[in-house]
Amino acid sequence: MNAGLILLTLGYVFSQFFRSFLAVLAEVLERDIGARPDDLATASGTWFLVFALMQIPVGAALDRIGPRRTSAVLFAIGGAGGAAAFALAQTPAHVTFAMGLIGLGCSPVLMASYYIFARTYRPAIFASLAATVLGVGTLGNLAGTLPLTLLVEAIGWRETLWTLAAATAVIALGIFLVVRDPPAAETTQRGSVLDLLRLPALWLIFPMMFVNYAAAGGLRAVWIGPYLRDVHGLTPNAVGLATLAMGVAMIAGTFAYGPLDRWLGTRKWVILPGNALVVLGCTALWLWPVSGVTAAIALFCIVGFFGMTFPMILAHGRSYAPAHLTGRGVTLMNLFGIAGVGIFQVVTGRVQEAAATSGPVEASYAPVFAIFALITLVGMIPYLFSRDRLD
Numbered sequence: 001m002n003a004g005l006i007l008l009t010l011g012y013v014f015s016q017f018f019r020s021f022l023a024v025l026a027e028v029l030e031r032d033i034g035a036r037p038d039d040l041a042t043a044s045g046t047w048f049l050v051f052a053l054m055q056i057p058v059g060a061a062l063d064r065i066g067p068r069r070t071s072a073v074l075f076a077i078g079g080a081g082g083a084a085a086f087a088l089a090q091t092p093a094h095v096t097f098a099m100g101l102i103g104l105g106c107s108p109v110l111m112a113s114y115y116i117f118a119r120t121y122r123p124a125i126f127a128s129l130a131a132t133v134l135g136v137g138t139l140g141n142l143a144g145t146l147p148l149t150l151l152v153e154a155i156g157w158r159e160t161l162w163t164l165a166a167a168t169a170v171i172a173l174g175i176f177l178v179v180r181d182p183p184a185a186e187t188t189q190r191g192s193v194l195d196l197l198r199l200p201a202l203w204l205i206f207p208m209m210f211v212n213y214a215a216a217g218g219l220r221a222v223w224i225g226p227y228l229r230d231v232h233g234l235t236p237n238a239v240g241l242a243t244l245a246m247g248v249a250m251i252a253g254t255f256a257y258g259p260l261d262r263w264l265g266t267r268k269w270v271i272l273p274g275n276a277l278v279v280l281g282c283t284a285l286w287l288w289p290v291s292g293v294t295a296a297i298a299l300f301c302i303v304g305f306f307g308m309t310f311p312m313i314l315a316h317g318r319s320y321a322p323a324h325l326t327g328r329g330v331t332l333m334n335l336f337g338i339a340g341v342g343i344f345q346v347v348t349g350r351v352q353e354a355a356a357t358s359g360p361v362e363a364s365y366a367p368v369f370a371i372f373a374l375i376t377l378v379g380m381i382p383y384l385f386s387r388d389r390l391d
């Protein structure tokens with residue numbers, strides 16, 4: 001891990017923070033600017049959708065101009081600019097706009113690291129390296145829990161966002177000055193993402209990629225906070241502790257998955273059982289939405305731990321990409337993974353709001369958990385027929 005990769009990983013820490021911090025800000029944003037849970041779900045979904053849509057141009061930029069300029073410029077404009085826009089927000093719509101801008105800024109930082117790994121290191125260790133960066137980056141999840149709660153209480157949420165804007169700008173400058181682009185692929189071949197979409201093997205992996213992070217990412221980003229507040233009456237500090245626990249579970253899961261493909265000689269049969277446990281965790285939350293608070297937090301942690309198969313599925317799909325399409329290969333897989341989170345954040349927000357207007361608030365969260373359970377199960381079905389691959 002040279003200085004450039006360390007800075008890219010730090011940028012990814014901020015990316016993880018920005019995608020998950022709304023759950024902790026739910027109460028203060030509702031009080032100050034009238035942002036309801038469905039507003040925050042839409043804002044969070046916008047982050048993921050913009051992030052996902054950026055993966056196609058980001059992939060092309062990684063292959064053509066390299067990770068240094070791609071990540072530095074976007075992280076400065078979108079990351080720092082979006083945080084500043086959030087600090088100025090006066091309505092839920094302003095928050096949604098700011099989150100979209102932040103999503104644009106965060107879109108290249110993880111893929112820049114993965115591009116360097118794919119162009120520099122042996123394919124067999126790609127999943128382990130990818131999981132390491134993802135695991136370290138998930139520390140941003142922890143920063144967006146109790147530490148964020150305490151900071152907001154100490155200086156205010158607007159001041160916190162201004163601080164984040166300044167820190168993001170400094171990291172972007174560091175990336176521009178320190179990151180070194182790896183050598184380009186030694187080939188005269190040209191191509192596009194369409195060449196990857198013509199590979200039949202990827203179409204058995206895409207559905208699993210589309211849904212695998214939706215439950216863990218969606219619950220951690222938005223739903224754990226409002227659910228524990230509305231159903232179990234937890235205070236902001238208690239919500240911060242619960243989200244901290246889920247964040248720790250997600251980090252532990254990421255590191256636990258990292259070397260398993262090399263140890264067990266399979267990716268497919270690590271990914272499928274892990275996602276089956278996500279289905280079971282979401283199903284339990286769905287069928288018993290008002291169970292004890294300790295049991296509920298434990299189930300969130302189960303979903304968080306076993307739902308971190310993202311880097312292993314990405315490595316499985318990336319293995320089919322030719323060298324000259326490395327950037328497009330990793331970003332295409334990332335597009336499916338992040339788009340799934342964004343789409344289902346918006347869907348679950350609408351479903352929960354509709355359920356809350358026609359029944360008790362505690363019952364309005366059951367459909368959210370049902371959606372996450374069912375889509376994960378559906379994504380597993382075509383993946384059963386995929387070919388295992390480690391190279």
